[in-house]
Amino acid sequence: MAPSQLPDLFDPVFTLQDLSVFYGDYEAVRGVNMRIAPQEITALIGPSGCGKSTVLRCLNRMNDLILDARVAGKVTYYTEDLYGESVDPIEVRRRIGMVFQKPNPFPKSVFDNIAYGPRINGQRRGLDEIVEEALHRAALWDEVKDKLKQNALALSGGQQQRLCIARAIAVKPDVILMDEPCSALDPIATTKIEDLMQVLSRDYTIVIVTHNMQQAARVSERTAFFTAEVDERGERHGRLVEFDSTARIFSNPADKRTEGYITGRFG
Amino acid sequence: MAPSQLPDLFDPVFTLQDLSVFYGDYEAVRGVNMRIAPQEITALIGPSGCGKSTVLRCLNRMNDLILDARVAGKVTYYTEDLYGESVDPIEVRRRIGMVFQKPNPFPKSVFDNIAYGPRINGQRRGLDEIVEEALHRAALWDEVKDKLKQNALALSGGQQQRLCIARAIAVKPDVILMDEPCSALDPIATTKIEDLMQVLSRDYTIVIVTHNMQQAARVSERTAFFTAEVDERGERHGRLVEFDSTARIFSNPADKRTEGYITGRFG
Amino acid sequence: ACGGGNQTAAEQEPGASQPAKELAGDVKVDGSSTVAPLSTAAAELFAEQQAKVRVTVGTSGTGGGFEKFCNGETDISNASRPIKDEEKAACQAKNIAYEEFSVANDALTVVVHKENTWANCLTVEQLKKMWEPGSKVNNWNQVDAKFPSEPLKLFGAGTDSGTFDYFTDVINGEEGKSRTDYSPSEDDNVTVQGVAGSKGGLGYFGFSYFEENAGKLKAVQVDSGDGCVGPSVQSAQDGTYKPLSRPLFIYPKAASLKRPEVLAFVEYYVANHKQIAEDAKFIPLNAQQETELQGDLAKLKTQAGG
Amino acid sequence: MSTTGTEPSPASPLERARSRYGERAVQVVLVAAALVSVATTAGIVISLVPPTAEFFESVSVAEFFTTTVWAPLFEPPAYGVLPLVTATFLITLIAVVVAIPLGLGAALYLSEYAHARTRKVFKPILEVLAGVPTVVYGFFALRFVTPALQTYLPAGLQPDIFNAISAGLVMGVMIVPTVASLSEDAMSAVPQGLRDGAYALGSSTRLVAVRVVLPAALSGVVASFVLAISRAIGETMIVAIASGNKPALSFNPLDAMQTMTGFIAQAGSGDLPTASLDYKTIFAVGALLFLITFAMNFVSARLVRKFREVYE
Amino acid sequence: MTATQRRLLVRRRVPWGDIAFKLVLRLCLAVAVAFLVTLLVYVVYKGWSRLDPRLWENFPSIRRPERAGAKSALFGSLWVIGMTAVFCLPVGILGAIYLEEYADHRRWYNRLIELNIANLAAIPSIVYGILGLGVIARGFGFGTTVITASITLSLLVLPIVIIASREAIRAVPGEIRNASYGLGATKWQTIWRQVLPSAIPGMATGSILALSRAAGEAAPLLLLGGLTYVAYIPDGLLSGYTVLPIQIYGWISQSRESFHDLSSAAIVLLLIVIIAMNSVAIYVRNRSQKRW
Ligand SMILES: Nc1ncnc2c1ncn2[C@@H]1O[C@H](COP(=O)(O)OP(=O)(O)OP(=O)(O)O)[C@@H](O)[C@H]1O
Ligand SMILES: Nc1ncnc2c1ncn2[C@@H]1O[C@H](COP(=O)(O)OP(=O)(O)OP(=O)(O)O)[C@@H](O)[C@H]1O
């Protein structure tokens, strides 16, 4: 794809330049260029296996944890090369939080879940306030304020997912990445999370992967559409097809493939 | 449901009278009445959990293998009570073959897979012919005739599923039950299996469970629509809503719920 | 229970005791661990002539051996002391008749660590001080004020052994009485290792074990009132090594001697006792004992022949 | 169904074609096989209980459990089992002090740090360590470890030739694989999602291992400890060879001592008169050992079950 | 803003704690492996002079250690292990089949059997020796013979065989069973023709490991008359015997140094047998991992 068709309306938080990701010899994602705006929700959509999660994991170097994963091209965070020599991936992940598809609270108390991040950063005091604030922001405080000592696994799925968001917020990140955060949830819980995302996007830059187009349409300002293309040697590679304002993508996409996918004729 | 709305156009192979199935205390399927015609394809459709598989398993007593499953009501096979005292479930299953959702070839050669049924019935000679005939009928002969000694797990998914059908045919059953036989397959393989079903239905009575309405519409002569209803105590039970010719079910269903399901507004 | 290879007895011709003849069958020997090397040596030598006769030698201790023997489980019992009255009674109760052969001599040897420079000769009194029941002696200087301060580590025979019975009898004055806080073992080799590994160690066992390990251990002379005498072939044979020299025995079961392979083994044992004793580093019989043994053997032969 | 005359099929009725006595017979054989394990337990109980009961007719329970001299084979005999019990626990303690850090460290390394390839190499190596016969460990303790300790430890701390410390150290290494392998299983069972969650909050691998994986796997890890401890308690050959057979109420690991298993091996290989009290003593000690390990197993089974419940 | 951002992504301090932690963990593994290596090197070094055909061609001798060998122990071990396999593998595998395929786990007696097997797995081996002594050697009157030793060791490793076999059976997918039943197979036909063939690699792995455990066991045999001078190869179930671990124990307890070298050599022999058995097990396991 040629550089983003979007006019340069923002100081990007992330700039992806010709990003390719390999798992061993397999090039899962090829040549992605995009810019992600601050304090907005950016959605990544596309058929299964097109590399949405892979791209998302590049943004906070979670890919480092996959043994044979390798990144080519450049990812810039504000002005800094995210994969630069002196960059500490642990510091990266502290600044760029992540929420996963399946809620994954630690098998500890609600309080300890939220306090985990501040604690590993050496914070010992003021934890009560941090926990309360994070829970407030995650719209969970009222539901759990009486069960802070209770095991987090006893919460409902939607509550667990909001707990995971609160846990991410508690370390005061700049960015929150979410990989299909609602796909394990029922519709009511999903609505709550979507509302929460809207609220959070006032303060945080949010990037979300979703396979639910309605969700992307509902919550995001910008949408990137990925697909998997088969190259001359028969290998499938994830490609960024189109990246534009969500309104445009869903009403008047530039690319035939996007249109086909949106209208359900493709993928 | 009241006795079938269908006129008695056939000598039924199976007659289900007030069939209920329990798993322990839970009544998964309640009061089903239906008749299944010979040399035809009957499709069972309905939302997930409505008891399609459960009903299908009643027809060859596979339910016997589930520890706490229990059947009430009556299932007649031609004139014989399928659950009668002196009936041998093993004999039943020999007569009424079954093909499962996920292709499940034995980890043996193609030949041994097909020959398994005849062998356990004590047949030692003429296996070559039986295997060849079954593979011909399952439209697989041309593809595997050179790999009869090869491990069946090396076949493609669609080939494996046809192998399973050939394996079922090799014991010369009267009836073939199929539980979502294409849901693990790609569209091309699915088409092949559907064509095969059409051919087989000239000789065999076929009952198929599918969650793919198009498939039911394409292949079956009669369709039974099941749904799960919540009773006064809040428990869900599978019920037969409507059983009619496929054409009628898909064009002009008698029941609102059927119509809702068919048109995608329900379930 | 399993009567040690009776099954093959029937196949043998009666009276076949010539070594020239190929014999087969099992001979079960058990009992004293002191005598075991002697019987094992006999078995090894015998095997060179009769490869098909399978001799097993267990080491249950003299007491344990007699228990099995009188239970009919073994053919020959090794003993480092004569059979006791209650053991005789036990054998009688099971109708087990037997012969007694004295096959070698032993000099119970008291050993100390190689670097022990002070204990060259110990009196029976001093030994008793160390070993009597309730003894609290745990340093050499408590044995004799002239000895240096060195923790005393005692190693000795296990309670089921004839060695233990004999040692406690002659040193502590009553059979079976001993202090209990030492490392006992049915297996005298453990004592060798223990003493060799502890500077203040002291232990006792049969002469052959000392002979085999003379490089690692030092034997102590014993003074029973007539001056210090060390263990040796000479002193054991002439009876000057007192009170710790003793004869060693084997007890073949009369019924087993009807089996040619057992008879052949016993005859071989007796006939070659001198070579066997030397080979196993034991002290051969003295002239008088040897005459007695020849007499016993003659008696046995006439029995077997008749 | 109105007509029966025009029936197209069932050629033969659905009745049993052949009698299947074989199936029945097979089932009987299978049940019998499964019952062998029950018979084993019954056999153990039957072989332990009567002699133990007879033992306690001659020796009071109070003497057995409260007096401190163990000399059952001497004149006069003394039946205070405490020295054996304390020796057993002392040696087990030494073993555990060695095995738990090593085993846990190895498990954490293999589960959180090591590459798949490394794990593939080292797990079998640890299994070899578990497969080495215990006589070999005993030999190594007596012939290598003890002389090494005697040589390299400062004077005053030098162990006797037979001692508890070498036996305990070597036994510790012997049970490392038990701890490592079961703990590693428990750690691998911790869902990857938990690790991802922790990493995404900026944890280092160490923090993930210590704060997330270890607590989540804790009951499995503890179960591995319990199993390792019961193996140490029941281990015989190492102590029989290397710790000396001297029953002494001592807490000094440099001394020789005798454990419960050591006593059984020593007294049992002497083949005592069947009817004697000495013989029954073996069974009394055996029964005590059985009870102790049975209790340990029970605890560990509980822990394992609890650990399973967390993720299932 | 940009400047501070930049600093924030950079490692602020050297993570000594993390580095040290990783080193310590690696050290733990290294210590265990180093111990194993030391042990192997030590026994090979000690036994080197005696690692020659004398070891397996000669019978033991206490007169001439330089001529002594472990022939009777080696063959005794083969006998005892062979008979252990004959006794315990069928029983273990059949018992596992019962528990996995037939037993209704809601029944208390089946749960009792399972609990019982788990408990048996952790009972000290010397207690099995007591069982063998009290019930098999004396109770059944088999005395101290190959059959007593084999039965005792069979019971000792039976839980291992059962547990491993059950896992192997459980790993066979239910679909395979359904397919077989769907074709009109009886239960036993399904088990015999489908489940068992697929479970064999897993069962083999568990069984080999169990037998290698039995091959190294000495403690229970101490109570069963293993410590005896035996200079012949057993010729039947009622024959006397000795086995390698016991022979090693016997030689270790000898005082002459030459016997210690001999015991090291015999240890090497035993380790070769056991490591070979383990390797076969690991090989079978690795080879059969990805079936479905
Ligand atoms: N750890 C991995 N090792 C190897 N290949 C991987 C790995 N993770 C993902 N892949 C491959 O990379 C491609 C992209 O995967 P990715 O998970 O990013 O897709 P996705 O768009 O998130 O799909 P989905 O919607 O199913 O989550 C896929 O072909 C996948 O099989
Ligand atoms: N073995 C079982 N034990 C207990 N409950 C069962 C069992 N099998 C099925 N059920 C329950 O019975 C109900 C009907 O299940 P069934 O599998 O027949 O549904 P289905 O119509 O085939 O659904 P799907 O389309 O998801 O396959 C469900 O509520 C299910 O949870």
Ligand SMILES: [Mg+2]
């Ligand atoms: Mg994804």
Ligand SMILES: [Mg+2]
């Ligand atoms: Mg279904």
Ligand SMILES: O=P([O-])([O-])[O-]
């Ligand atoms: O083994 P003993 O000779 O001392 O009985």
